[in-house]
Amino acid sequence: MILNFQNIGKYLLHVLLPRTCAHCREDLLYTDDEPLCPHCRGALEPLTGLCCRKCGSPLESGGEYCFDCRGHKGGGPNVELVRSAFAFNPELRSLIHAFKYRGRRDLAEPLGREMAAAYGGSAELNGYKFLVAVPLFSDKERERGFNQSELLARVLAREKNLFLLEGAVERVRNTPSQTGLSKEDRRGNVKGAFKAVKPELLKGRRVLIIDDVATTLSTVNELAGTLLKAGAKDAAALTLAREP
Numbered sequence: 001m002i003l004n005f006q007n008i009g010k011y012l013l014h015v016l017l018p019r020t021c022a023h024c025r026e027d028l029l030y031t032d033d034e035p036l037c038p039h040c041r042g043a044l045e046p047l048t049g050l051c052c053r054k055c056g057s058p059l060e061s062g063g064e065y066c067f068d069c070r071g072h073k074g075g076g077p078n079v080e081l082v083r084s085a086f087a088f089n090p091e092l093r094s095l096i097h098a099f100k101y102r103g104r105r106d107l108a109e110p111l112g113r114e115m116a117a118a119y120g121g122s123a124e125l126n127g128y129k130f131l132v133a134v135p136l137f138s139d140k141e142r143e144r145g146f147n148q149s150e151l152l153a154r155v156l157a158r159e160k161n162l163f164l165l166e167g168a169v170e171r172v173r174n175t176p177s178q179t180g181l182s183k184e185d186r187r188g189n190v191k192g193a194f195k196a197v198k199p200e201l202l203k204g205r206r207v208l209i210i211d212d213v214a215t216t217l218s219t220v221n222e223l224a225g226t227l228l229k230a231g232a233k234d235a236a237a238l239t240l241a242r243e244p
Helices: 005-016 038-043 090-101 105-120 138-144 148-160 183-190 218-229
Strands: 082-087 130-133 169-171 194-196 206-214 234-242
Touching (some): 038 090, 082 105, 090 105, 105 148, 105 234, 130 148, 169 218, 183 218, 194 218, 206 218, 218 234
Parallel strands (some): 082 234, 130 206
């Protein structure tokens, strides 16, 4: 009989430090490396069907553009297009909250690979080889210990042989959380929040903005405007989740 020492090690570690599903809290099998149990993994909703060509919103009734983007309001005037890996449902919400607020930096790896799969499945993103992660304000990043968007961008860059333009842009205002704000208030909340500190990295390039969650697109649109003013050719966005 051939012993699988790797699985034995996983079993012993599981006995000492049992792992549970990040959403339902049920025990995970010791051989399972995923953060969700099979049932909760199956509940994730990849955005692989029909979506708006500009803002990436799912289109239940078909067509090319959502109602807002037909009126030139949805994606905003600065961001060329937006794509997302998943709908922001309860299972994904639990993963993202564990990642951002409970220090689960290890989740950057599986979540970043999901974003890489979404990038690979979106032919319209193929021309975007340079990444900019949405920056956190310095005090907030020190408090959290990391920038979740930057960790996701690093995995995506590695998986798809892309280039992460680290330090090209910084957040110059400590903006309050966007949660609970109206669309208009969200736009005002992030206005003037970003500054290009290394414009030489952006000039003439098609830049892909990386963020964890997109809701009204106020943040990515404001950042896209900053990139364009610094000389970027154009800017699109890829997020892990899209909130309706």
